[in-house]
Amino acid sequence: MILARAIKLVDTHVSFLYTVFMDAPLQEPRTLQEAIVYFSDADRCFAYAVKLRWPDGHVVCPRCSTAKHSFIKTRRIWFCYTCKKQFTVKVKTIMEDSPISLDKWMIAFWMLANCKNGISSYELASTIKVTQTTAWFVLQRIREVMKGKGFGKSTKIGGEGNELESDETFIGGIAKNMHKGRRLKADGLGPYKNKTIVQGILDRNLRKVRATVVPNVARETLQDEILRNVKFGSTIYTDSAVAYDSGLQRRFVHDVVNKTEAYVRGKVHTNGMENFWSLLKRSLKGTYVAVEPFHLSRYVNEQVFRYNHRKEGDRKLTNAERLAVLMSQVAGHRLTYSDLTGKSDSPHHAETGTGETVEPF
Ligand SMILES: [Zn+2]
Numbered sequence: 001m002i003l004a005r006a007i008k009l010v011d012t013h014v015s016f017l018y019t020v021f022m023d024a025p026l027q028e029p030r031t032l033q034e035a036i037v038y039f040s041d042a043d044r045c046f047a048y049a050v051k052l053r054w055p056d057g058h059v060v061c062p063r064c065s066t067a068k069h070s071f072i073k074t075r076r077i078w079f080c081y082t083c084k085k086q087f088t089v090k091v092k093t094i095m096e097d098s099p100i101s102l103d104k105w106m107i108a109f110w111m112l113a114n115c116k117n118g119i120s121s122y123e124l125a126s127t128i129k130v131t132q133t134t135a136w137f138v139l140q141r142i143r144e145v146m147k148g149k150g151f152g153k154s155t156k157i158g159g160e161g162n163e164l165e166s167d168e169t170f171i172g173g174i175a176k177n178m179h180k181g182r183r184l185k186a187d188g189l190g191p192y193k194n195k196t197i198v199q200g201i202l203d204r205n206l207r208k209v210r211a212t213v214v215p216n217v218a219r220e221t222l223q224d225e226i227l228r229n230v231k232f233g234s235t236i237y238t239d240s241a242v243a244y245d246s247g248l249q250r251r252f253v254h255d256v257v258n259k260t261e262a263y264v265r266g267k268v269h270t271n272g273m274e275n276f277w278s279l280l281k282r283s284l285k286g287t288y289v290a291v292e293p294f295h296l297s298r299y300v301n302e303q304v305f306r307y308n309h310r311k312e313g314d315r316k317l318t319n320a321e322r323l324a325v326l327m328s329q330v331a332g333h334r335l336t337y338s339d340l341t342g343k344s345d346s347p348h349h350a351e352t353g354t355g356e357t358v359e360p361f
Contacts, residue, residue: 028320035110035319036127039103046076049089049102052327061085062092062331093330094141104128108138112146113309113326114319118283118302143298145329146305157203157210158234165202166226166238167273168217170195171284171296196293198280198300199225202272203234208308209276213297226252237268279303 029035039045050059060067061080068081077086090096095105107128111119125135158164172195199222200211210229214221226236236252280303309322317325 029110030319032107032110032114036107039106039110042076042103045103045106046089049106049327052324053089053093053331055328062087094145095330098138100128100130100134100138104130105138108135109142109326109330110319110323112139112142112302113306113322116279116283116306118299140295140298142326143302146298146326147301148305148329156229156231157201157206157208158230158236160231160233161235162203162205162231163235163237163267164204164230165270165273166199166222166236167270167277168197168199168214168222169277169280170197171281172196172293196296198277198296200273200276201226201229202276204272207311209273209304211276211280211300211304213293213300237270239270276303276307279307 027034029038039048051057054060058067059069059071059078061069061078061083063085064080064083066080066082069078069087070081071078072086077088079086089102090098090105095102098105108124111124111127119139121132121136121139124130124139125132128135130138197214197217198211199214200209202209212225214225230236230252232252234252236254238254280300283303284299305326306322309317309325311317
């Protein structure tokens with residue numbers, strides 16, 4: 001009775017609404033099984049998503065940023081008095097215009113944030129009971145969000161006294177499994193003709209990785225990425241690739257490990273990046289049947305996200321905390337169908353271009 005009155009009171013005070021929901025007896029989920037149970041309750045799922053989107057409990061209209069609104073509890077939507085429109089927790093996020101219910105989205109976010117070896121669209125499809133194609137689009141949207149602060153952003157890693165590793169890896173390229181059009185195109189392009197190249201930079205002190213798909217291993221390409229991402233004065237270790245010769249010394253302390261002689265010479269090694277590559281390749285091989293070069297960057301984003309958010313200092317993040325980090329990146333993103341499928345001209349991969357493969361997997 002007291003509770004009923006309390007809820008009624010709270011109905012008129014939107015800001016208190018979430019406190020009531022968040023006092024729900026069920027503990028914050030720790031495992032996927034617990035997350036599925038937790039998010040299956042529509043009110044609880046909604047409250048959780050609201051908390052992650054507006055962590056201070058101060059809900060603002062995503063369109064006009066004002067806080068003059070009323071909450072229509074039965075429909076879990078707000079009406080904004082300023083722009084005279086309704087909004088949901090999904091508006092102005094990658095979930096906008098998606099018919100997939102919030103609980104399914106939350107489970108997809110959970111799985112991608114926390115499954116160390118990644119998840120396939122088949123796994124997600126069977127978990128949240130949607131078609132494989134739908135699951136694929138859900139996953140691609142989330143991967144785009146996982147990019148966060150990555151390559152090409154204004155912040156840099158490294159700095160005086162920080163030790164970094166820069167390394168490249170080659171992914172894909174089993175000709176018999178390739179799309180015929182791609183195979184024909186790829187013929188005669190040298191030793192890396194069927195491969196997609198990924199460059200990665202690890203800051204050992206920050207324990208953060210940045211990785212991106214690059215078009216080639218030319219000196220300018222690799223050094224450009226370092227210049228864009230690493231603060232001057234950092235110490236950078238690379239392997240003996242001639243691509244790194246000269247240039248680097250002027251702005252960084254640069255040392256090279258010659259892989260043909262010895263992998264480790266004191267601190268001069270790229271073992272940290274090797275470790276990251278093996279995680280990336282495990283998730284690609286173990287889970288994903290094939291990844292088109294155009295899409296590969298998203299899988300790289302995904303692995304970078306999990307790698308960079310496995311710990312805070314020496315403490316391991318919980319699954320719920322990792323989900324919260326991911327959700328904090330969700331607002332402000334929208335993706336069009338052509339963004340997702342690469343059906344427009346590809347800015348990413350000159351060799352294979354895009355639009356050759358419509359079927360995701
Ligand atoms: Zn508004």
